[in-house]
Amino acid sequence: MSFSTFSLKQDGAVLRVTLSNPPVNLMNLQMTEELFQLSGRLFVDQEIKVVIIDSADPDFFIAHFDVEDLVKSASDPSKASKYPDINALQSLALSWQALPQVTIAKVAGRCRGAGLEFILGLSMRFAREDTKFCAPEASGGFLACGGGTTRVALAAGPARALEFLLSARDFSGVEAERYGLINRSLPASELDAYVDDLAQRIANRSVEVVAMHRDVFKQAYSPMVEPLFAAFAAENEGLRKAMAGKEFAEGIEAILALKQERDYELDLPATIARFPRSQQ
Amino acid sequence: MSFSTFSLKQDGAVLRVTLSNPPVNLMNLQMTEELFQLSGRLFVDQEIKVVIIDSADPDFFIAHFDVEDLVKSASDPSKASKYPDINALQSLALSWQALPQVTIAKVAGRCRGAGLEFILGLSMRFAREDTKFCAPEASGGFLACGGGTTRVALAAGPARALEFLLSARDFSGVEAERYGLINRSLPASELDAYVDDLAQRIANRSVEVVAMHRDVFKQAYSPMVEPLFAAFAAENEGLRKAMAGKEFAEGIEAILALKQERDYELDLPATIARFPRSQQ
Amino acid sequence: MSFSTFSLKQDGAVLRVTLSNPPVNLMNLQMTEELFQLSGRLFVDQEIKVVIIDSADPDFFIAHFDVEDLVKSASDPSKASKYPDINALQSLALSWQALPQVTIAKVAGRCRGAGLEFILGLSMRFAREDTKFCAPEASGGFLACGGGTTRVALAAGPARALEFLLSARDFSGVEAERYGLINRSLPASELDAYVDDLAQRIANRSVEVVAMHRDVFKQAYSPMVEPLFAAFAAENEGLRKAMAGKEFAEGIEAILALKQERDYELDLPATIARFPRSQQ
Numbered sequence: 001m002s003f004s005t006f007s008l009k010q011d012g013a014v015l016r017v018t019l020s021n022p023p024v025n026l027m028n029l030q031m032t033e034e035l036f037q038l039s040g041r042l043f044v045d046q047e048i049k050v051v052i053i054d055s056a057d058p059d060f061f062i063a064h065f066d067v068e069d070l071v072k073s074a075s076d077p078s079k080a081s082k083y084p085d086i087n088a089l090q091s092l093a094l095s096w097q098a099l100p101q102v103t104i105a106k107v108a109g110r111c112r113g114a115g116l117e118f119i120l121g122l123s124m125r126f127a128r129e130d131t132k133f134c135a136p137e138a139s140g141g142f143l144a145c146g147g148g149t150t151r152v153a154l155a156a157g158p159a160r161a162l163e164f165l166l167s168a169r170d171f172s173g174v175e176a177e178r179y180g181l182i183n184r185s186l187p188a189s190e191l192d193a194y195v196d197d198l199a200q201r202i203a204n205r206s207v208e209v210v211a212m213h214r215d216v217f218k219q220a221y222s223p224m225v226e227p228l229f230a231a232f233a234a235e236n237e238g239l240r241k242a243m244a245g246k247e248f249a250e251g252i253e254a255i256l257a258l259k260q261e262r263d264y265e266l267d268l269p270a271t272i273a274r275f276p277r278s279q280q
Numbered sequence: 281m282s283f284s285t286f287s288l289k290q291d292g293a294v295l296r297v298t299l300s301n302p303p304v305n306l307m308n309l310q311m312t313e314e315l316f317q318l319s320g321r322l323f324v325d326q327e328i329k330v331v332i333i334d335s336a337d338p339d340f341f342i343a344h345f346d347v348e349d350l351v352k353s354a355s356d357p358s359k360a361s362k363y364p365d366i367n368a369l370q371s372l373a374l375s376w377q378a379l380p381q382v383t384i385a386k387v388a389g390r391c392r393g394a395g396l397e398f399i400l401g402l403s404m405r406f407a408r409e410d411t412k413f414c415a416p417e418a419s420g421g422f423l424a425c426g427g428g429t430t431r432v433a434l435a436a437g438p439a440r441a442l443e444f445l446l447s448a449r450d451f452s453g454v455e456a457e458r459y460g461l462i463n464r465s466l467p468a469s470e471l472d473a474y475v476d477d478l479a480q481r482i483a484n485r486s487v488e489v490v491a492m493h494r495d496v497f498k499q500a501y502s503p504m505v506e507p508l509f510a511a512f513a514a515e516n517e518g519l520r521k522a523m524a525g526k527e528f529a530e531g532i533e534a535i536l537a538l539k540q541e542r543d544y545e546l547d548l549p550a551t552i553a554r555f556p557r558s559q560q
Numbered sequence: 561m562s563f564s565t566f567s568l569k570q571d572g573a574v575l576r577v578t579l580s581n582p583p584v585n586l587m588n589l590q591m592t593e594e595l596f597q598l599s600g601r602l603f604v605d606q607e608i609k610v611v612i613i614d615s616a617d618p619d620f621f622i623a624h625f626d627v628e629d630l631v632k633s634a635s636d637p638s639k640a641s642k643y644p645d646i647n648a649l650q651s652l653a654l655s656w657q658a659l660p661q662v663t664i665a666k667v668a669g670r671c672r673g674a675g676l677e678f679i680l681g682l683s684m685r686f687a688r689e690d691t692k693f694c695a696p697e698a699s700g701g702f703l704a705c706g707g708g709t710t711r712v713a714l715a716a717g718p719a720r721a722l723e724f725l726l727s728a729r730d731f732s733g734v735e736a737e738r739y740g741l742i743n744r745s746l747p748a749s750e751l752d753a754y755v756d757d758l759a760q761r762i763a764n765r766s767v768e769v770v771a772m773h774r775d776v777f778k779q780a781y782s783p784m785v786e787p788l789f790a791a792f793a794a795e796n797e798g799l800r801k802a803m804a805g806k807e808f809a810e811g812i813e814a815i816l817a818l819k820q821e822r823d824y825e826l827d828l829p830a831t832i833a834r835f836p837r838s839q840q
Binding site: 102123124125155177180184198202205206208210212215216217219220221223 | 698699701709710713714717718720722723725726727728729738783784786787788790791793795802807833
């Protein structure tokens with residue numbers, strides 16, 4: 001199995017997935033499909049115990065979902081989710097969340113939109129202090145609807161989640177730790193060693209030991225399962241409303257006009273703030 | 281509509297509510313009624329998207345509920361809540377919690393008792409690092425029963441909440457952030473700019489976008505609704521027990537004797553600690 | 561009633577329990593039984609309002625459960641819990657959790673395994689910044705099954721809990737606070753004064769006031785009771801699986817060979833890392 005949007009490197013029981021989809025590591029349909037394929041392979045892999053996901057581009061972990069592909073797939077019935085209340089990105093994060101392996105995001109650069117939503121479904125998240133986390137969706141007339149609105153709410157609590165999501169600004173790794181979105185932020189010089197040490201420790205545990213911890217967690221958090229799916233359904237309802245409105249269409253049009261180029265993506269919140277808008 | 285306990289200033293889609301009820305910004309029956317009236321007006325206001333609540337007195341955001349009015353209303357059947365398990369302050373916070381606007385407390389000085397309970401019902405809370413947050417009720421023989429015991433428990437977790445409530449001491453803004461009671465604390469020189477920038481960002485979102493975020497949050501937190509009301513009922517049960525006891529009556533008498541004067545209010549925990557007490 | 565594994569000192573309404581079970585403060589069957597007995601006495605004590613638990617050994621709060629006693633009790637049917645889904649250590653923590661008093665752990669030195677599980681059932685936890693908190697179980701082929709896996713998950717959230725439990729490394733007091741496992745960490749010079757001041761404040765509250773706060777918390781957290789017991793059952797299921805495997809037996813054998821001596825216990829994670837292991 002070969003992948004075009006990331007490279008793999010196995011080191012004993014640890015698999016490193018390095019995202020690489022130049023120029024700005026957009027999560028596009030290709031990357032989505034490949035991440036689904038990889039999760040399918042991991043489900044039946046008996047050797048790999050830990051998966052570390054990082055990026056080959058120091059400036060972009062994942063820029064966000066490719067808006068061109070969003071437009072394409074929205075108009076292509078074959079790309080629609082088979083389940084009306086679970087869309088493809090929600091499903092991708094759920095599929096990774098259900099893996100037997102411990103999955104770890106190691107984040108630097110920009111991690112916005114679908115990138116943030118994806119890593120919130122992984123087991124753990126670590127980031128450089130100067131990472132830029134952002135949910136830009138609200139500033140584009142819709143909401144993080146790959147599970148992100150729900151997962152940010154549950155991780156950060158309602159007050160901090162609402163601030164994070166509605167402000168649509170970049171939050172540093174330090175702020176993301178304070179708001180509970182990641183395990184911890186670390187200085188650039190310490191991040192690799194910290195994650196490597198942790199991965200190695202977990203790789204030393206047997207599959208059974210990891211599984212018995214997960215079983216306890218499942219019971220402890222069982223009251224959150226139904227609300228998670230109900231909230232995912234509300235994300236989809238929000239998206240349907242947004243797609244019927246003018247604000248969303250204008251945002252998509254403006255970002256397509258800029259061709260998602262690197263210069264515009266570096267400070268995406270500022271780029272979006274400059275979009276012309278009709279009166280709301 | 282004109283108000284005597286706060287002033288209003290509208291700036292585009294942002295409404296600033298500046299509490300002003302000298303000499304120490306007590307939340308009295310007048311302020312309670314006016315905040316209810318304002319929430320009624322906001323429910324049907326299509327223009328205002330963000331409400332910022334601050335205080336005209338740099339030393340007092342809200343001192344606490346006016347004990348003279350508490351005594352008055354306790355003996356006046358017309359001031360009783362129509363619903364035995366929801367009292368007036370719980371209802372006030374619920375009414376603000378249900379507003380379509382994003383409501384933001386910007387806190388400096390003392391924010392104690394009913395003041396803290398009120399802002400815990402708002403969407404978000406920011407404070408100067410040297411703010412003094414306090415729930416003095418336990419030191420007066422009762423409990424925060426305007427929703428505060430419940431909301432502190434849910435925001436801070438049981439261990440930190442019990443420490444905060446039973447210690448009845450002043451917690452700084454920095455401590456309140458560490459314990460999850462507020463979004464964040466900021467240096468005095470940064471608070472205004474931070475809240476203004478956030479308010480402006482949210483004012484740029486459409487009403488629909490704010491509403492779809494709220495809808496997702498409602499689903500994600502739906503398991504907490506019944507416990508919230510059950511816990512409010514337990515607060516009222518606690519208050520009824522307290523009002524039947526000697527400790528509460530002595531605390532009220534002592535604070536009435538001091539006339540809630542500014543000097544005594546500045547360090548209320550120390551003032552209460554000096555009250556004479558019969559053996560418990 | 562006299563105890564051999566801790567001393568008691570009553571100071572008004574505050575009881576100090578100082579753990580002392582040389583050489584490394586192992587929690588053994590004797591200490592377990594004595595802590596059960598003390599909780600029985602506290603349940604009917606009308607005078608004591610606050611219990612502070614600390615250690616006479618500055619290097620060890622509690623090392624962990626005595627592995628020799630674990631082996632003994634596992635093979636002695638009379639030591640088995642009467643309830644298949646609640647084991648003795650889970651029951652001990654529940655019994656302390658249910659006390660009418662406010663119970664406070666004041667921690668310095670190593671607090672690992674059963675020691676951590678026990679204090680997670682107390683009302684509050686404070687620690688020196690350089691305390692070493694650790695759940696070593698995963699590195700020994702099993703899981704914290706005295707309620708610890710469940711309580712760490714609920715206190716720290718799933719991502720941080722999984723990191724803490726599977727890494728099986730020492731976490732400092734500062735880290736434990738950041739991950740929500742304790743109320744706060746303090747410099748060595750401030751810990752005693754902080755806890756004493758808090759204990760004195762709570763001792764000034766009436767029993768009724770403490771009880772009414774607890775009643776509200778019970779309602780607010782009522783959705784967590786069933787999952788707590790379901791997760792405890794999952795801990796026991798995990799333990800049963802572990803005891804049937806080779807990894808657990810090897811870990812027990814290795815630690816018994818080292819006789820749980822002080823030198824090996826000081827850096828237990830490093831000691832365990834040196835155990836010879838068959839391929840997993």
